Amino acid sequence: MLTQDQIDAFDKHGYVMLPDLFSPEELAAMDAEILRLKQLDHPQRLLEVESNLVRAIYGLETSSEVLERLTRDPRVATPAQQVLRSKVYLYQTQVSPKMAFRSAAWEWHQDFMYWCREDGMPTPNAVSIAIHLDDVTEFNGPLYIVAGSHTWDLEQVTAQQGDGWEGSARSGDKYKISDESLSQLIDESKLVSVKAPRGTAVIFHSGLLHCSPPNLSPRDRTVLFVRYNAVDNALRPVPEPRPEWLAPRHNMAISPSESTFLSSASH
Template sequence: MSNTQLSTNQIAAYNKDGYIVIKGFCSRPEAEKLYQTALQDDAMKKNALDLNDQTGKKTKLSLWFTPGDNVFGYLTRSEKMVTSVASLLDSTAPVCHFHSKLMQKEPKVGGAWEWHQDYGYWYKNQFMFPDQLISVMIALTPANRANGGLQVIKGSHKLGRVNHGFSGEQVGADMVMVENALKTMELVYCELEPGDALIFHSNLLHRSEANLSDHPRWSIISCYSSQSNLAYSENSTSWKTPVKIVPDNAILEWETSDAAAVDFLVKENDPALKETGWENKVKTV
């Protein structure tokens, strides 16, 4: 079994706070290999999506569904990732990979992500059970207040799903509820070093500010679901396919294939970015 199994205290902290930070989850050599591959991979560049925040600043992401036989797929499918996720999802069903995304916040120009819950997006995919959805962020560069690192509202996953509307090209949470949550719960800046992991619940309220620093802020976020969690409006198939686990050493030691072989998201096909009508009734600013 993986030597990175979560402790009883870590599982309890996740259930109480909606997130945990694991320092050194990936080694520095692993984080460096992931970062250098991200910088050099033509498929990641070609399939990067621009999403404008409220001010018009762009944040870039490349999103794919089925994890391949490349270094990103090996991370997603690694025993330490899947074992950790399995201990936190509210299900004994096999762990499936919904999607992963390479987040790219360039110096000075990288846009903000507005307050939101991931389930605010994934509700439109008609996933049934938010407690069976989870995200794992791996920092590839330092993430801090200066370069737009992630902020979370501690314990906000217990609010349930908050209404979401459009905020620029993003989906943002109802700011009335966000402001009330900030009066009630603690705002936490999750500052990470390369290789650190932030694991968080699909209903945790989180945001990040624009990167106005001289340094990039890159990360990979892998999102998982239990096979028992049905998605009635999702055309991809990885969300219902159990992950084919690989040993942790695959990240550094196994041969890799071209990332171009994976199934990237096309912006126009994302149900979360399509209007349903009720978004216009939600205050997001």
């Protein structure tokens, strides 16, 4: 559960960090499941455009009981309820692995821009919780964020560059913010490189402007994302909805578990 100071920091900056949220045993359990899912050939596993490297795996909860329980862990689900001031439902899960020396960038974007245009999300009252499964340094593809940018409306300066959901999920550049606008916005705010040890979680608003550079280091970097939407922010109909494992059309509230995700396995 977040303190009031943490909630205030989220409201002001669009993100807050939670160090040492998970134990070594819990992290090892997540690692094992992600390694298994990376080796499966299924539609939810997307490869990078110019390589056979895994760029992202979505819908983790549909293929892993361990990761499904993680989405209801009170250390994850309860903070989402707090910052959104709402009951929440599970909107999306994703793992983003960046291999040493090889993995590509994710361009500057607001998640809400995709979720609004692709899925029909009415407002940005949604949140991501990024769990660091490796030590994240300035060299291995950390999250870059613009503090306070969750309040910015970038609709008019974001142009569409292609069609279809799969290409955008593999390249991450379907909706591009103009370079001129980016330069001006970043100059007017504070650019932050989110570096933190394995086991840290970062909660950030769906409107927060962010990106991640290529991994140019000799160390892998994997981040697991659990994303929630407010139940009263249900998706509107769209002409070509994305797959359910990428953007579910229901808004069924979840209840945080009474115990942590590994403890609940024995109950």
